[in-house]
Amino acid sequence: MRYFFEEYALDTDRRELHRGAKLVPITPQVFDLLHYLIKHRGRVVSKDDLISAVWNGRIVSDAALTTRLNAVRVAIGDSGDEQRFIKTMPRKGFRFVGAAQEVNTSTDEPVGWVVHDEDMTPRSSSPRLSIVVLPFANLSSDSEQDYFVDGVTESLTTDLSRISGSFVIGRHTAFTYRGKAANLKQVGRELNVRYVLEGSVQRRDSRLRVNVQLIDAESGTHLWADRFDKPVSNLFDLQDEIVAQLANALTAKLIAVEARRAERSMRPDATDLCFQGRACLNEATTANQLIQARSFFERALLIDPRSVGALLGIAVSDFQMASNLLADDRIACFSSAEKRVIEALSIAPDSSSAHMILGGVCIYTNRAVQGIAECEQALRLNRNDAYAHSSIGLAKYYLGRPAETEGHILNALRLSPRDSGAAAWLSVVGVAKLQLCADAEAADWLRRSIEANRNRAFGHFALSAALGLLGALDEARAAAKAGLALDPKFTLRRVLATRLSDNPAYLAGRKRICEGMRLAGVPDS
Template structure:
């Protein structure tokens, strides 16, 4: 029998150039036909001739951009510089809000070549580099930089290692430094215009040891290094490597100068002091562009095991800083006249961090939907919409429970198909599975999330939730406490305390349930369910007057609540869990809540 020869796949080492139009969706929305006509002219008069002149060819058009290949990195970068310069000349008289500008990424890679397309990891990296380039700018990989350095008379600024979307390893990137007149110069003199700092870019400066004890130096350096590692797990973050940050150790620093030198938006600095059996850690988050202090925190704890304490301090800082950085980026985005997808995502995330109310969820949904309109494959926007849908169900703010959960699961499956290592997406998919009688699968998703991000406090808490859904309420408290250890001031902490309260009621530990629900109310007095669940637990220990008062507060916050509506949303068929639910209904009736 004659075997067929395998189909030969043509591979070639090439310089890959990816380009697209910055703000294309906004331009098309404003002036569709005019934008299309202007882009066609620019491609014909500037782009195509430059690419052909330098031995390249366009292999694929992508609507608002294109992919091109060149036989060498030098030719690719020279071609890109030529057409970017020509486009600037052709558009210099256009109004700023109508001006077309391309972003360009260049990488060297071994690619699969077909007549009208190219494939491979090298192509993906070029596309992601294009995504972080400035409008009118060029961003290249380190492999490209090594080939062009000293050969083309052009300067590139080192952006450090970048965590690029859907690329499983950091990529060192360089950005074209353009010589342009600064606003204050006259007579045509020029100064280099550095690329703007990436979003969520931060340097963790070496913490100062103010204990007067040189033996504490190892602990201080350990905190700095561990925090650098943990902050790099924040999705979309750009964190300066610890070895670079160490060069500032023991020196008087100008944070604004460091920000310019390292091209970062934020700096974290701190100090560690040990006195007797106590340890104090002070930290400050600083805007590296203005020098303004954005946030400060103090940790003051008894010294037990220094390494356990280091782990706890770093975990708490990473969780708190995540929220603080999102808030800072959201404030920047509010000032943008033409926000891009990431601007909108930061604003949506900041709304979610304010609380899980109908108003904030609606605002968040609007931001995430606008982001997806600009970038339909944006992972953070997909996850954000899933958070909104799951929160609406969890907070009982919707009557479309099944539809919301189905929409959330669809968005998360799409997000994970694009980014399988996205920790929050795994946690949230676990949450959705818990809502739909798949608690064991939900635990597996949360455990995977923790493999990817050990500081993801929500994943710990929701494993605790799944345990009481499976009738194992005695295991819930430990998971909730671990979440609180990692993020004691988390905006979700009131929800975690509800989980603990449910588990205590399931076990018949009613006094402890009252304490957990009371703590939930203290954390968030504006959420109706916390008051309603507190009323339920109070009724079971015979404090009926207090129970009825708590129920009235809850009903004032949510006049639509009824016992029958609560009964309609049962996320588990476990017999132990269902028996605990019956105790819940009984407590609600004793507290005077409407049957419905």
């Protein structure tokens, strides 16, 4: 077994600790302490736990234990003050808090490429979703902009570390490459990462331009590039906005790349299958696509019944079947999603994604206030969770406060303007406008939703309602026809079957929407 965290790799078969390609010398007891802490990183371990595991229950003084723990921290570049990896929990014990990834290996596997007889796909020894964010280059003539450029690098490193299943090289190591014309393949080998992100920042007059590119560190090929051109206002707000957009775009791209790698494997493990499921979810607009995504997560769960990624993947698949009006029995789908997400939270109580998904389920099952609380907890754990913002906007619609919806959706779009969920977010504003009887504005938002994703059936049905209420019946019928082409089983009965809220304003708005759809020719049942 190998455990990867930042630039370190702990090999339990060889009983070796590596920092990049370099062997870190440590004593057997220090190795055992580190191994035990990483292996049990999901909980706080007590002093008695450590003594029992490492010293076989022999009497050990507090001073001796402290000395060995300090040696562990020194070996992995940590300290008692910083506690990046090992956190002391006063009067309770210790916990390994770094983001670690497990890779099953055999002792005869070489470092580098691994090839199995029955699977001729090259496998890298570097962990999945492993990345280093190299210091961005300041292309401005003003050296005072260095602090801003460094801030982008540091914040992006922090935000990428929140991606489930990732590990990101720490900023202290990444900054040792500052100002060097680094060979990116060599950087990948030295740090044992699959991906390198590099970028530049240039300020000219009142605008700021950020260029980024994602490189496959093994082949040197460019995987993705983007440019962000923004007017300069408040630099700290601008930094937050740029980092959030970068992190959200990169998350989707990295998942897609890892999914393509997994497709080539003849022996996919639970993580491979979760990447394929997440990539499928990011593109899913139909019931069949969601069923396909769910099947990947179900297979992953058979391999690893405690896979949080698989549990959340099933929850999202079921949630989207119900929330996108693709299932007749929406209550059953929401119940299944809630069961899976609660199971995930029992394993990973600090998962921002789990809190966000649970918030969504609550919002759609007449518990909007509880749903908002869950989404706010998700934002405390991950301030850049665009879906949490959009879910709060939806909750305000169900609570009969549609005028507040637009602001929350705009926050989501600011954080992730090219998100695969943007079409759904835009349609939420559309139906909120219908609740406000602002039908022309609703039609504008719903057209934007369809432009963002023409394969999402509900956008067409909602637009048909707005156009029907405006009296544009020919256009309304055309929109309804487009929706039925995508989802032939859609009926008004499906809309009315689930009581999402008891709020009178919401119920009156829903009645208007159904009237508009009926005028457009959407069948009742």
